[in-house]
Amino acid sequence: KHGLANGEFIFYIQPQVFEKTGQIMGGEALVRWQHDGHLISPGRFIPVLEKTGYICAVDCFVWQSVAQWLRDLLDRGITPVPVSVNVSRVDIFDYDLVDHMKGLIREFDLSPDEFLLEITESAYTQDSAQIINTVNALREAGFHIEIDDFGSGYSSLNMISTLPMDALKLDMEFMHNAFKERKNTKMLDAVIDIAYSLEVPTIAEGVETAEQMFALKEMGCDIVQGFYFSRPLPPEAFERF
Numbered sequence: 001k002h003g004l005a006n007g008e009f010i011f012y013i014q015p016q017v018f019e020k021t022g023q024i025m026g027g028e029a030l031v032r033w034q035h036d037g038h039l040i041s042p043g044r045f046i047p048v049l050e051k052t053g054y055i056c057a058v059d060c061f062v063w064q065s066v067a068q069w070l071r072d073l074l075d076r077g078i079t080p081v082p083v084s085v086n087v088s089r090v091d092i093f094d095y096d097l098v099d100h101m102k103g104l105i106r107e108f109d110l111s112p113d114e115f116l117l118e119i120t121e122s123a124y125t126q127d128s129a130q131i132i133n134t135v136n137a138l139r140e141a142g143f144h145i146e147i148d149d150f151g152s153g154y155s156s157l158n159m160i161s162t163l164p165m166d167a168l169k170l171d172m173e174f175m176h177n178a179f180k181e182r183k184n185t186k187m188l189d190a191v192i193d194i195a196y197s198l199e200v201p202t203i204a205e206g207v208e209t210a211e212q213m214f215a216l217k218e219m220g221c222d223i224v225q226g227f228y229f230s231r232p233l234p235p236e237a238f239e240r241f
């Protein structure tokens with residue numbers, strides 16, 4: 001509560017790049033907590049916020065800040081790339097997410113297809129019916145949904161064809177493992193192929209080396225995101241990038 005009231009939560013943006021052209025086609029907003037002179041990573045506080053229910057307040061704050069930033073860019077005559085925000089499964093169960101998102105877009109006069117929503121794969125493993133209903137309603141309202149961290153949990157191939165989605169984000173570990181063992185390389189390649197044949201674009205996260213980038217390109221992965229291109233940046237630095 002104090003952190004929110006004191007403006008200690010900020011967001012960084014990490015660029016996403018089209019494999020084919022090298023163009024920046026989007027960015028992912030990632031929350032940071034500036035506390036006592038330290039910049040704390042979400043891996044350390046998100047699980048606590050999810051357990052205590054405070055995640056909704058922080059997520060709403062991050063989405064609002066991102067929407068405000070996009071509006072500010074538009075007002076300055078800059079056309080921003082689409083930005084993805086992270087949605088916790090708690091957000092789907094605690095309040096009317098669809099209504100909230102529609103209101104946010106209206107408030108800042110944005111288009112829903114400039115504001116992509118990432119929902120982690122593991123969110124779908126429990127109460128999947130309610131999640132699918134919410135996702136369908138969001139898509140009907142014009143939002144684009146990306147499945148985050150695919151390959152990290154109980155991913156089934158069935159998920160790719162049955163879940164409503166606009167893009168599949170491959171889990172970082174899943175991708176890194178593909179470069180350690182040949183059989184994992186084939187798994188990654190097969191998942192990208194299946195997504196491709198179902199016309200679902202794939203995004204690879206955690207791309208750190210040229211070797212990974214070229215191999216992913218070879219496999220037909222559409223979009224890459226990772227330290228190889230850029231770390232997550234403060235919004236002003238992202239604008240320059």
Ligand code: C2E
Nearest residue numbers: 030031041042043062086087088206207208225226227228
């Ligand atoms: P995520 O959504 O899968 O985000 C990708 C994470 O991978 C980010 O960590 C990013 O900094 C990191 N990353 C990107 N490229 C590389 C790379 O080349 N190498 C390595 N080693 N790491 C890379 P970050 O920012 O620490 O976020 C961790 C997780 O916290 C996110 O994973 C997401 O699940 C969650 N998160 C972040 N921001 C928010 C938010 O605003 N709301 C919610 N609910 N969750 C958030």
Ligand code: MG
Nearest residue numbers: 028086118148
């Ligand atoms: Mg994400």
Ligand code: MG
Nearest residue numbers: 148149169205
């Ligand atoms: Mg991810």
